[in-house]
Amino acid sequence: MTYAIITGASKGLGAAAAKQLLLEGLNVISVSRSENEALKETAEKESAKYTHYSCDLSSPSEVKGVFTEIAGMVFQESGEDVYLINNAGMVDPIETAGNLDEEITEKHVNVNFLSPMIISNMFLNKAEALDARLVIANVSSGAGSRPVHGWSVYCSTKAAINMFTQTTALELENQQSRHKVFAFSPGIMDTDMQSTIRSSSKSAFNDIDTFKNYKEEGKLRDAETVAGALVNVLKSDEIENGKIYQINDFL
Template sequence: MKYAVITGASKGLGEAIAKRLIQEQIAVVSVSRFENEEIKKLAWEKGLFYQHYSCNLALEEEVQEVFMEIAHCIFQKNPTEILLFNNAGVIEPIDMVGHLDQTPVIRNIQINLIAPILITNLFLSKAQLTETLVQVINVTSGAAVRSIEGWSVYCSSKAGLNMFTQTAALEQAELNSNHKIIAFSPGVMDTKMQETIRSSTKDAFKDLEQFKEYKEKDLLLKPDIVANALIEFLLSGNLESGKVYQINDLLK
């Protein structure tokens, strides 16, 4: 049986991914601070294995403890495949360098970069002792390859995630492993993150009006559309390990 582990599964893209996977008869382990009852109910109706774990991804020790437990739970079931979605992310702090506060800077790097590295490392380590195929999907951003004033920390953490993805994939290829790791840029979606961006100030974020316009003109992608495109692509078996995929490539 296939299992999926999804961080940030309580809302936005993570929620949409979880719901689509359940429709595909894939067991789901959700990881977020709060549980999404709709996902739980949907899995129950489909008769699928579902488990929720609460975890603060900004806390290194908590990440290690929770994901050790998750990995133990899943691998003892001898799954054929594990889909690992490192989806959780934060954009704060939104501000110019010279005005950044230390705490949100550290939290951003912990959630956006360090947690995915630790989680991926753990699952690939466990998989070495089994026949289970692991496919890692790191949710990145166009900001990883484009400098945006006010987003220095977010741009940097996502750029780091891209490089980690590419390097880990290179290592797996050298080992002649079947495991795959990709990055996926979902585009500009109608999520809580966009609300956070729109609530910032012009002094902190020069492109504020442009992002407000995305909402006003209904130019934001719906999370379920993005999730459906991603899952359909993953299930096709055509993904190239180490590649950074853009949502526009999958919607063609």
Template sequence: MNYAIITGGSRGLGAAISKELLLENIHIISISRNENEELKTLAEANGGSFETIPFDLSLTEEIPSVMKEIFEKISLKRAEKIFLINNAGVVTPIKALHLADPMEISDNIAINLIAPLLITSSFIYHTEKYAIDKRIINISSGSAQNPVYGWSSYGSSKAGINLFSQTVAIEQKQLKHPTKICAFAPGVLDTDMQAEIRSTDKSDFTELARFQAYKAEGNLLSADTVATVISNLLYSEQFPNGKIVSINDYV
């Protein structure tokens, strides 16, 4: 029996990843503010399951109890594989840091970095004693290494994702039953987040024309393409443990 915990698994890239994994007869628990009936139906047709835990990831103090609830639903003694994909993220605020709303800055770091840290910590804590295949993919971004005007919060949170993924990999080498972990930059995707970016005021985002051109010229990657790569990595013997990788490494 295989399991996957996915944040934001009901929309965008998260939904595409869920769809790919459900074809592998897997049991998925999505931490998300939205339901997805289509994924529930697909799960039933393929002998798996898709359950949504409705939760706002900015409420970081409640994450340990949410994870405890999730692991009460999982039979680790019967599991062969268990995956965690920290996918949920927000790009807001898109503007120079000194003009950004303080609460939007706080929520950005909470959802993009603190929540994945806490969820990963809990995942490892609950699975540490089990000799099963345990893998974590943290969704990063090219902006983690390349500064973009107006993305001080987003880029900083993704840079944190990269380093924490590398650090946890080092820590896991000391354990009897280690968890494999990597950070994965999915590229520029045709999702709601990109639509939000393209609707930003040019005075707040000097890269606006470039991102509008990605859409106009058909240069956005489909979420399904990236989800297939992520699904393959989760089952691959060549999992990039401790590494920061990009969709460009695989397509």
């Protein structure tokens, strides 16, 4: 069986990617706090295998427990392909340094960076032991390569996931491993995260008017289009290890 595990698959890019992978016949495991009922309906219609695990990805202990169980399911037969999309993310707190909410900041770092590291580390270990081929996609952002006023936490975690991706890829290449890891920057999409950004204050986020204009001028891409590009890279035989793919390269 070929499995695809997607975090944050209840909505947005994660849900769109999960649906496309179901339509392509993969066994999909979604991990998020709430379940997307439409994915369950798609799986039933396509006679595909779909499993949902409820998990608070801001809790490292919960992540370890849930993904230990998932790993036991997917890593059973040698030679199988396993796809992992670390998609779950949050943009809050949108605020200047010195005014950050410490509890939300800790949650943000856990969701955007610590959990993907924990999951990737666990899956690489299991895949190597069973001789399964693992492909990891870490959803990144253009904010990971430039500073944005009010996004000190978001920019930092996205920069961190980029470096984790590149360093892991270097290690895999040095080990002559067949595993692949890449990052994917999806650009601006019409998702709940954009709504959160537009609801912030001008003092906390200087670029708020620009992001409001993106919505008003119809410049936000739909999640389905972006998910199509992500899935195409994920299933490609020519993935460049450690590369940070940009959505603009595909559209």
